[in-house]
Every structure is written in structure tokens, then in C-alpha cells.
Amino acid sequence: MKNTDFLNLMQEIDSDLIEKAEHPKKIRYKKRIWASAIAACLALGVVALPLAKYIGGTAAPGGVVQGTTGGEAELPTVIKLGESGKFTAYELENVDIDTTLGANHKVEAKINFINGYFTDESKRNTTAVVVIDGKRYEGVYSYSQKSDYFENDMDVYKITNSATKGDFSINRETGVCVSFYVNRLNEPMQNVLTRDGCYEKVLNYLKNYIEDLENYSLIYEQRRINGYGYYFVFRRTIGDMQTSDSIAVGIRENGEIYTHLMQSLGAMAYTDISGVNMSAFDEAVNKKVDDIYDKFLNVNHTTQDIVLVKLKDGTYAFELNIAVEANKRENGKIYNDSCRFLVEID
Amino acid sequence: MEDREIYELFKCKSEKAIAAVSEKYGRYCLAIAMHILGNAEDAEECVNDTWLAFWASVPEEEPKNLKLLLAKITRNFALNRYNAEKREKRGGSEVCLALEEINEFVSGEDDTAEKVVQAELMAAINSFLRGLPERECGIFINRYFKLETTVHIAEMYGVTESNVHKILSRTRTKLKNYLIKEGYEI
Numbered sequence: 001m002k003n004t005d006f007l008n009l010m011q012e013i014d015s016d017l018i019e020k021a022e023h024p025k026k027i028r029y030k031k032r033i034w035a036s037a038i039a040a041c042l043a044l045g046v047v048a049l050p051l052a053k054y055i056g057g058t059a060a061p062g063g064v065v066q067g068t069t070g071g072e073a074e075l076p077t078v079i080k081l082g083e084s085g086k087f088t089a090y091e092l093e094n095v096d097i098d099t100t101l102g103a104n105h106k107v108e109a110k111i112n113f114i115n116g117y118f119t120d121e122s123k124r125n126t127t128a129v130v131v132i133d134g135k136r137y138e139g140v141y142s143y144s145q146k147s148d149y150f151e152n153d154m155d156v157y158k159i160t161n162s163a164t165k166g167d168f169s170i171n172r173e174t175g176v177c178v179s180f181y182v183n184r185l186n187e188p189m190q191n192v193l194t195r196d197g198c199y200e201k202v203l204n205y206l207k208n209y210i211e212d213l214e215n216y217s218l219i220y221e222q223r224r225i226n227g228y229g230y231y232f233v234f235r236r237t238i239g240d241m242q243t244s245d246s247i248a249v250g251i252r253e254n255g256e257i258y259t260h261l262m263q264s265l266g267a268m269a270y271t272d273i274s275g276v277n278m279s280a281f282d283e284a285v286n287k288k289v290d291d292i293y294d295k296f297l298n299v300n301h302t303t304q305d306i307v308l309v310k311l312k313d314g315t316y317a318f319e320l321n322i323a324v325e326a327n328k329r330e331n332g333k334i335y336n337d338s339c340r341f342l343v344e345i346d
Numbered sequence: 347m348e349d350r351e352i353y354e355l356f357k358c359k360s361e362k363a364i365a366a367v368s369e370k371y372g373r374y375c376l377a378i379a380m381h382i383l384g385n386a387e388d389a390e391e392c393v394n395d396t397w398l399a400f401w402a403s404v405p406e407e408e409p410k411n412l413k414l415l416l417a418k419i420t421r422n423f424a425l426n427r428y429n430a431e432k433r434e435k436r437g438g439s440e441v442c443l444a445l446e447e448i449n450e451f452v453s454g455e456d457d458t459a460e461k462v463v464q465a466e467l468m469a470a471i472n473s474f475l476r477g478l479p480e481r482e483c484g485i486f487i488n489r490y491f492k493l494e495t496t497v498h499i500a501e502m503y504g505v506t507e508s509n510v511h512k513i514l515s516r517t518r519t520k521l522k523n524y525l526i527k528e529g530y531e532i
Contacts, residue, residue: 004429006448007441010491011422012468015414017475018491021484024502093509100516104479107505 081316082276086346087284091292091339092319098337102328103293109342128157130168130177133205133257137161137182139168149244150267150310154178174265176209181259191253195223198230198251205257206234206247212269216247229253236268243268244309244319267310276345281318284343289322292339296326309342318343349412356404364397371413375420381440381493382424383431392423399423421491440493447514448490467530474524478517485510486517 090109099105126141139157146153154169159182166182193201206213213234219242220233229252236245245268250259285303293299304321311317320341325334347366355363375396379389396419409415428441475483481503488494488502489510496514500507 004425004445007425007444007490007493009464009468009471010487011418011425012465012472013475013487013491014472015411017472017483018414018417018487019411020480021487021491024481024484024488093505099479099482099513100520102477102479106479106481 078270078272079316080272080275082273082281082345084346085277085280087281087343088346089284089288089341089343091288092342093340098335101335101337102295103324103326103337104295105292105339127160128155128168128170130170130180132168132177132180132182132260137164137166137168137180142167144172145169148312149264150312150314152178152264152312171265176262176265178262178265179260180257183258193251193253193255195230198253198255199232201255202230202232202249202251202257205249205251205260209262209265210247211266215269216245224250229258231259238268238271238273238308241273242305242307243271244307245269264310268308271308271310271316273308281343285320285322285341288341289324289339293324293326293337296328296335297330297332299324299326301325304338316345318345350408353404353408353412356401359401363401367397367400367416368393371416374413375416378417378420378492379424381495382421382428384440388427388431389424392420392427395423396420417492421493440495444490444493447518467525470525470528470530471521474521478520482513482517485513489514 091105091107093107093110127138128141129136129138131137137159138161139159142156142158144153144155153172155172156167156169156179159166159168164182166180168177168181169179170176171178203213206216210216215238216234216236218232219235220231222231223229224231229250231248231250233248234246236243244264245266246263247265248259248261249257251257286301289299289301301322301324304323306321307319309317309319318341320343322339322341324337324339326337327334347370352363352366352370355366372393375393376389379392380386383389383392396416399419400416425441475486478486485499485503488499489496494502496507496510500510503510505513
């Protein structure tokens with residue numbers, strides 16, 4: 001068949017199919033206008049602690065801010081989640097979804113995540129200075145990044161110090177340097193610290209940023225090649241639940257911090273999930289998986305990871321990666337697929 | 347004006363028929379012709395040809411869907427004109443891109459002798475499209491029936507353009523496999 005023949009053949013498509021195609025259902029992006037006011041209030045409360053430290057103030061245990069503001073800030077309110085017991089699951093865009101399986105994937109929400117899906121903005125001609133681990137770095141504005149995670153809009157600056165390459169990012173709301181990376185070229189390195197020494201130094205470093213470090217768990221560590229150093233990843237957990245409050249720090253064995261990345265810094269500090277009805281939550285997830293794989297038999301799914309996230313509008317949600325196994329017919333081939341959900345807590 | 351009234355105007359050869367159909371479906375048909383020809387003048391001529399063709403052979407019974415019937419006529423005129431232009435080495439439009447995409451799964455051989463099976467083949471394609479998820483089906487039809495640009499399709503469905511390309515590519519592969527399984531050599 002020639003390609004032109006195929007186009008001619010398409011002339012004979014059934015009219016009802018064409019009609020349906022004329023009025024597509026657009027992917028639904030849930031509007032969260034109502035929540036912006038709450039987000040603003042929360043931002044004030046949650047931002048107060050880290051921000052105060054970076055504008056010269058000190059934060060006492062318990063959340064009372066003393067210093068530059070001239071008065072005492074109010075204690076942030078504890079946010080109790082899930083008391084209504086209502087959960088809404090949205091399937092997230094995922095490049096790994098295998099639509100050739102014939103599963104009924106209808107991606108309903110797209111979200112910009114901290115690791116990878118930023119929207120870059122145009123450049124501005126500004127500079128900034130940060131002091132990291134006692135060293136001063138100057139940077140020229142390079143670009144901005146937006147993310148749907150709370151407090152993660154940031155301006156990225158390229159470090160301009162001589163013999164140093166790298167960048168740092170400043171959170172627009174809080175002024176905190178949430179990401180930093182530096183690579184000193186051809187600099188001889190004297191390794192003086194063991195793994196435990198590096199770890200201890202990292203913990204001390206993080207105390208500058210995190211008031212309640214005891215609520216963070218070390219979830220991953222890696223020794224960099226050629227004795228370059230160690231990379232530690234911490235995440236705030238509430239009960240057994242992981243949250244988007246995470247910090248990754250890289251340290252050389254000479255004791256120099258060469259990178260850090262902080263995500264939704266402290267956003268979950270006053271979050272209480274004891275009221276979350278996990279069986280209602282599981283039900284929402286099961287229902288969604290059943291909808292997607294309704295043409296399949298023996299659908300088994302496993303939640304591979306689940307993280308409590310706080311979105312920019314102040315609402316909370318669980319982000320899940322789900323692995324699915326299913327048959328198209330009894331005793332048939334087992335298909336493997338995966339999907340990602342955002343389950344909003346009403 | 348209702349489709350029934352437009353049809354009646356054509357049926358009784360009223361002078362108002364062309365103006366009425368033009369007002370209601372002119373822009374729609376023009377868009378289809380534009381996607382194929384990429385030239386406003388040629389597209390307008392195709393749309394006029396559509397009205398005249400419908401005028402000259404008004405069906406006995408009122409069409410179930412006048413809009414789609416007119417769309418099909420316009421598409422046919424536009425494709426014919428496109429092919430004629432291509433022979434004269436003119437043109438250049440969304441069709442070129444669509445044809446390149448289609449080349450991935452058709453043999454490219456001229457098998458006009460087998461046209462008798464085309465009705466069956468079309469039935470198979472219709473059946474395949476019905477088995478697709480609504481979004482995949484819609485994107486495929488918008489691309490290869492209406493010859494919409496991938497940018498516009500992405501807007502229609504609220505997805506990225508690269509997503510549209512991915513879906514189209516997967517659907518073409520699926521269609522090819524389906525047709526091979528059904529015993530067609532395309």
C-alpha cells in the first residue's frame with residue numbers, strides 16, 4: 001500500500017469515531033484556587049523558622065522566632081490531615097506507562113517535580129552571594145526553576161569564583177540556598193576524614209538549616225568513586241511515612257561540602273497524619289487501578305514507594321509509584337506495567 | 347440554522363443554500379483544506395468545490411451528520427488537489443509530514459489490484475480504532491483524517507507535542523501489528 005492510499009482509506013473512517021475525535025476530553029488539571037489563601041497562611045508559618053535564621057535571627061526550640069523581626073512569631077499550627085477520610089486519586093503523567101498494553105491510561109494530572117520537570121524562565125542580569133560551610137561564593141543569575149512542590153521556586157546562579165565551577169539556587173520565598181554544587185578543578189585533595197567523620201560533619205552542617213534534624217532519617221548513602229567523598233540523603237518521616245522534606249549532601253573526604261539539595265525544606269514540620277484513614281486511602285488507589293486495568297484479569301498491584309507531599313497551593317497529597325501485573329485472559333501472559341498517582345487528601 | 351434546514355435549502359436548490367452552509371461550516375471545512383494544502387486560496391477553492399458538489403448531488407435522504415459529510419467531501423477535494431500539485435512539484439503542507447509518518451508502516455508498493463479488499467481493510471481499521479482508548483483513537487483520527495498539526499492536537503488534548511508523537515508512533519505500530527495479525531499485508 002502507498003502512503004497516499006492510506007490517507008484515502010482514512011476517508012472511510014466511521015463517522016461516530018470522527019465525531020468523538022472532534023470533542024476530546026482534555027486532561028483535567030484540578031483547580032486549587034480556593035487553597036491559595038491557606039497556602040499563603042501556611043507559608044508564613046512554615047517559612048518563618050528557616051527564613052529567620054538566614055536574615056540574622058535565631059530560632060529557639062519549639063518554634064518561637066527571636067531576633068530581627070522585633071517580636072515573637074506565633075507557633076505554627078499543627079495541620080491534621082485526612083479527618084474527612086476522602087481521597088481523590090489522579091493518574092500522573094509517566095513516560096514509562098506502556099499504552100500498547102491496552103490498559104485504559106487516562107493521565108489526569110501533570111505536576112512539576114523537584115527532580116527533573118522544572119519550567120525554566122528567561123534570564124535576568126543579577127548577582128548573588130552565598131556563604132556555604134564558611135566559604136563565600138558569588139554567582140550570576142542563570143535561570144529560574146518552578147516546581148509544584150511547596151517552596152521550591154528558585155533562582156539559579158552560576159558560580160563565578162575563579163578556579164571554581166558550579167552553581168547555587170536561592171528559594172525565592174525564603175531566601176534559603178536550597179541547592180549548591182561546586183567543583184574545584186585540579187585542586188589537590190588531602191583526605192582526612194573517615195566515613196563516620198564525614199557523616200558527623202554533614203550532620204553538623206545540616207543543623208544550620210534544619211531545626212528538628214532528629215525527625216529526618218538517613219535513607220541512602222553512597223561512597224563516591226576514587227575516594228572523592230560521600231553522598232548522604234535524608235528524608236523527614238512521619239511515623240513510617242516518607243515526606244517530600246528531603247536533604248541530600250555531598251562531602252569530600254577532605255571535609256569540604258561540595259553539594260547539597262534541599263527539597264520542601266521543613267514544609268512538613270507541623271504535619272500530623274494520625275487522622276489519615278489508610279483503608280479509605282487504599283480504597284481510592286484500588287479503585288483507580290481497577291479503572292485503568294479494567295480490561296485485564298488478575299490485576300495485582302504493589303505500591304513501590306509512597307511519599308507525602310505538600311503542593312504549592314498548600315494542599316497535601318500522597319505521591320505513589322505503583323507496579324502492576326495483570327493477565328489479558330486466564331492463564332495468559334502476565335503483563336507488567338506501572339503508573340504514578342497523586343492521591344489528594346480532601 | 348439547523349442542519350435539516352440547510353439540507354432542505356440544498357434539496358430545493360435555493361440560492362440561500364450556499365450562504366447558509368458557508369456561514370455554518372465554512373470555517374470548519376476551510377481549516378481541513380488548509381491543513382492539507384497549506385494555501386488559503388487553494389483551500390477556499392476546495393471549500394467552494396465542496397458546496398458545488400453537494401449542490402450537484404444532494405442525497406435523497408438527509409445525512410445523519412451533515413458536518414462530517416461536508417468534511418469528507420472537502421478532504422477528498424483537498425487530497426486530490428494536493429496530489430495534482432505534488433505531481434507538478436508544488437505544495438508542501440501537513441500532508442507531507444503525515445505521509446512520512448505513514449511510510450513507517452506501509453510497504454509503499456502500488457497494489458491497486460487489491461483494492462477490492464479495501465472495504466474489508468477499512469472495516470478492520472475501524473474495528474482497531476474502536477478498540478483503542480478514546481484519547482489514542484482521537485489523536486490518530488485528528489492526525490490522519492483531519493491532518494491536524496501535532497501542535498494543535500497537543501492543545502486539544504492538553505498534552506505535550508512530544509506526547510502526541512509518542513502516542514501516534516505507538517498507535518501506528520499497534521495498527522501494523524493488528525493488520526498483520528488479521529492477515530493484511532499493507
